Amino acid sequence: YxxxxxxxxxxxxxxxxxxxxxxxxxxxxxxxxxxxxxxxxxxxxxxxxxxxxxxxxxxxxxxxxxxxxxxxxxxxxxxxxxxxxxxxxxxxxxxxxxxxxxxxxxxxxxxxxxxxxxxxxxxxxxxxxxxxxxxxxxxxxxxxxxxxGPYAGPPYYLPLMDTYIQKFKQRFNLYPGMMGADTYDAIYVAKDAIERAGTLDKAKVRDALETTKMKNLLILTETGYIEFGKTPETYHEISPxxxxxxxxxxxxxxxxxxxxxxxxxxxxxxxxxxxxxxxxxxxxxxxx
Missing domain, CATH: 3.40.50.2300 (Response regulator)
Structure with a gap:
């Protein structure tokens, strides 16, 4: 889990x-x-x-x-x-x-x-x-x-960053940090899995997470998609x-x-x- x-x-x-x-x-x-x-x-x-x-x-x-x-x-x-x-x-x-x-x-x-x-x-x-x-x-x-890279734009290397960073600065009067970007993405990954599972049942949400394939949001990955690894070395990890x-x-x-x-x-x-x-x-x- x-x-x-x-x-x-x-x-x-x-x-x-x-x-x-x-x-x-x-x-x-x-x-x-x-x-x-x-x-x-x-x-x-x-x-x-x-x-x-x-x-x-x-x-x-x-x-x-x-x-x-x-x-x-x-x-x-x-x-x-x-x-x-x-x-x-x-x-x-x-x-x-x-x-x-x-x-x-x-x-x-x-x-x-x-x-x-x-x-x-x-x-x-x-x-x-x-x-x-x-x-x-x-x-x-x-x-x-x-x-x-919160200072790597605008324009940024991922489209969502332009909106996210601007709105974050407007609300908090400072630039966002790396952990905040991680958390933002993780919330939407969970949302996607719950919606695809069609339930809050833990086992079904877990299964949905294992088949996640979303385009990058704020964090770059090697494939361009948010996916969780399945090998022993990469199990439930992303490839940032x-x-x-x-x-x-x-x-x-x-x-x-x-x-x-x-x-x-x-x-x-x-x-x-x-x-x-x-x-x-x-x-x-x-x-x-």
Missing amino acids: MFHYCTSTFHYSKTIVHFFGEYLNPKVAPNRNFRLAILYRDDPYGVGVWNASNQFIKEDKLPIEVVAGRKYPPGTTDFHAELTAIKAAKPDGLFAVDFTVGTAEIYIQGQRDVGLNTIYMAVEVCEVPEFYTLLKRWGDRQLLESKF VTFIEQLIWNEKVGECRPFIVWPEKVPNVGTIKQREFELPPLYTPGEK
């Missing part, structure tokens, strides 16, 4: 390590492997990302060496010790695995206090207005993986398309704003890339 309308550690870990290995490595370390540090919460979310990232690096033969893996208890707010150890490992990039507040602190403490002038990457759970407010200028030229955004300081609004930088195109939609990636001005590669 469980259907998961969201990404998993599997999805975003794969996107992130492939970005580091395929796209960023030729730019910062063309003659050696990319030196990656992973700083993560010691809970199922963080450990799941740690395991999946290492799995994809190995299985997909990516040119990445994990030079530091540091975990910490959930709720940690002081990351100076972990970031100092990571700086000593001389990474080319840092993958930070936390929620909004913790991730923002990692970005800020790493640059402001530790002098770890590298590329910082966060997970899509941070795709909320609070993240940009917390980061201030410390987010400039840093990265965020996502599957919902994820991408990488770079945050750029916007003097007018006093916050960073994200722009899609990778990949250039996605299935069934075409081009989603908004601008070219730029290294942060103070960026220092792990080894020359």
Whole structure:
């Protein structure tokens, strides 16, 4: 009876390590492997990302060496010790695995206090207005993986986004976040299943959910349709398309704003890339 309308550690870990290995490595370390540090919460979310990232690096033969893996208890707010150890490992990039507040602190403490002038990457759970407010200028030229680009338009890459984002802003006076888009879609997926089942009987609604095939609403999928997997590896999961955004300081609004930088195109939609990636001005590669 469980259907998961969201990404998993599997999805975003794969996107992130492939970005580091395929796209960023030729730019910062063309003659050696990319030196990656992973700083993560010691809970199922963080450990799941740690395991999946290492799995994809190995299985997909990516040119990445994990030079530091540091975990910490959930709720940690002081990351100076972990970031100092990571700086000593001389990474080319840092993958930070936390929620909004913790991730923002990692970005800020790493640059402001530790002098770890590298590329910082966060997970899509941070795709909320609070993240940009917390980061201030410390987010400039840093990265965020996502599957919902509230600032990628108008016009947006999915038609419904134009209406949804405009109405959300009118009602709440801020941009929607990724989890809100997930929830919006999930409500309409449930509505569709109930209507096709013609009843609220749990077993029949479950059966209807298993045969769901709706065109994408706010979240992109690999097929262009909302469908739940049936294999052991994909059972009751969707196949979301994820991408990488770079945050750029916007003097007018006093916050960073994200722009899609990778990949250039996605299935069934075409081009989603908004601008070219730029290294942060103070960026220092792990080894020359």
